[in-house]
Amino acid sequence: MGKKIRISEFLKNTGRVDLELRLITGKGGLVREIESVDINRPGLTLAGFYDFFAYDRIQIFGLGEAAYMRQLPPHEKKRVYEKFFSYDVLCCIFTHNEEPDQLFIELAESKNVPVLVTTRSTTRFVSIFTHLIDEVFSPSVTLHGTLVAVYGIGILILGKSGVGKSECALELIERGHRLVADDMVEIKKVDETLLMGSGSPILKHHMEIRGLGIINVRDIFGIGSVRNRKRIELVVLLEEWDSSKEYDRLGMEEMMYNILDLEVPFLTIPVRPGRNIPIIMETAALNQRLKKMGVFSARELDDKIQDWIRSEKITNG
Amino acid sequence: MVEREVIIHSDAGVHARPAMMMVREAMKFPCKVSLIKGDIEADCKSIMSVLGLAIVSGTKLIIRADGEGENEVVESLVRMIENKFVMESV
Numbered sequence: 001m002g003k004k005i006r007i008s009e010f011l012k013n014t015g016r017v018d019l020e021l022r023l024i025t026g027k028g029g030l031v032r033e034i035e036s037v038d039i040n041r042p043g044l045t046l047a048g049f050y051d052f053f054a055y056d057r058i059q060i061f062g063l064g065e066a067a068y069m070r071q072l073p074p075h076e077k078k079r080v081y082e083k084f085f086s087y088d089v090l091c092c093i094f095t096h097n098e099e100p101d102q103l104f105i106e107l108a109e110s111k112n113v114p115v116l117v118t119t120r121s122t123t124r125f126v127s128i129f130t131h132l133i134d135e136v137f138s139p140s141v142t143l144h145g146t147l148v149a150v151y152g153i154g155i156l157i158l159g160k161s162g163v164g165k166s167e168c169a170l171e172l173i174e175r176g177h178r179l180v181a182d183d184m185v186e187i188k189k190v191d192e193t194l195l196m197g198s199g200s201p202i203l204k205h206h207m208e209i210r211g212l213g214i215i216n217v218r219d220i221f222g223i224g225s226v227r228n229r230k231r232i233e234l235v236v237l238l239e240e241w242d243s244s245k246e247y248d249r250l251g252m253e254e255m256m257y258n259i260l261d262l263e264v265p266f267l268t269i270p271v272r273p274g275r276n277i278p279i280i281m282e283t284a285a286l287n288q289r290l291k292k293m294g295v296f297s298a299r300e301l302d303d304k305i306q307d308w309i310r311s312e313k314i315t316n317g
Numbered sequence: 318m319v320e321r322e323v324i325i326h327s328d329a330g331v332h333a334r335p336a337m338m339m340v341r342e343a344m345k346f347p348c349k350v351s352l353i354k355g356d357i358e359a360d361c362k363s364i365m366s367v368l369g370l371a372i373v374s375g376t377k378l379i380i381r382a383d384g385e386g387e388n389e390v391v392e393s394l395v396r397m398i399e400n401k402f403v404m405e406s407v
Contacts, residue, residue, distance in 0.1 A: 142356075144358075144359070144363065144366060161362040162362075182365055183360070183363045183365035183369065184359060184363075184365060184366050200369040200371075202369060202371055203365055207365070208363070208364045214365070
């Protein structure tokens with residue numbers, strides 16, 4: 001995978017989800033990097049089984065671990081903790097609001113290991129944590145394009161600079177659709193079937209329109225004109241009309257565009273003065289919704305024509 | 318294709334004005350020009366992309382150009398960065 005994220009960075013970017021964590025000690029250790037989506041329950045390790053000790057993962061101490069630690073006699077406790085912290089432990093998280101004892105905190109502090117406590121239950125915490133960390137480690141790519149949500153379909157508009165991606169998006173916004181990101185779209189493969197697109201946090205909902213400069217779409221058109229992320233379901237390439245090129249006239253075959261090894265329906269729309277691209281885009285979105293429901297206009301028309309040809313043959317023959 | 322690695326040394330980083338200067342320069346050439354920071358590649362002809370890279374002083378950038386005028390554009394962008402975006406009188 002090769003990807004890494006600092007613990008502090010991860011904790012800062014949990015979005016809407018509150019892990020309900022508080023730091024007990026080891027603040028300096030928050031610069032350590034998480035390198036794996038996996039977690040470790042250190043129960044066996046505390047009991048003395050050190051084979052397979054995944055010290056470089058987040059250690060989750062649940063009720064069981066906390067209870068085990070509590071019943072240890074003091075001299076035993078010291079030995080267990082010292083052995084535990086002789087490894088380069090990444091980070092310890094206690095669930096159910098179980099704060100560790102002073103000795104544990106002191107050792108963690110001396111080794112600069114962050115210790116956090118959450119009020120959540122172990123299962124709940126692990127499930128939320130896994131979801132968040134999966135997203136951090138999911139493959140991602142940044143593409144030059146514009147992402148808009150049109151009738152609930154996320155359309156990624158691609159094309160050379162100057163072809164009119166932003167202008168097209170602007171008109172779509174004006175018609176009541178929503179802007180997700182302009183110019184720089186960060187795409188994440190959240191799971192095997194889902195590509196999620198969002199904008200860069202600093203550019204958020206700003207657009208550059210030639211002749212106007214930079215505008216803030218949210219301030220001009222209101223909160224209803226933007227959204228933070230959207231699943232990408234259609235890719236549209238805008239290109240200048242090339243009379244030597246064959247454009248799709250039927251739409252019988254679905255073309256696909258590959259993003260992070262996932263195939264997304266793909267259209268090439270030639271741009272020419274007088275062509276109303278936003279309306280074509282709206283229609284494309286609606287047509288995509290129809291296709292999702294299993295209705296293929298081009299194929300259905302073809303079926304109808306073929307039926308008609310057959311019936312004509314019968315009446316004529 | 319031409320590539321050059323540069324480090325930004327202007328204290329203010331690449332804010333709106335320097336970004337605009339880079340975009341203007343890139344626009345003078347027909348080739349594709351990109352700025353690469355880490356694993357993010359941005360179109361140097363788009364002001365939003367350049368701003369979105371969040372280039373601060375000390376950032377390592379790769380300037381990549383592909384096509385007609387690739388040598389000239391990389392050369393002139395590198396010069397611009399080395400001069401810390403001080404307007405040149407050419």
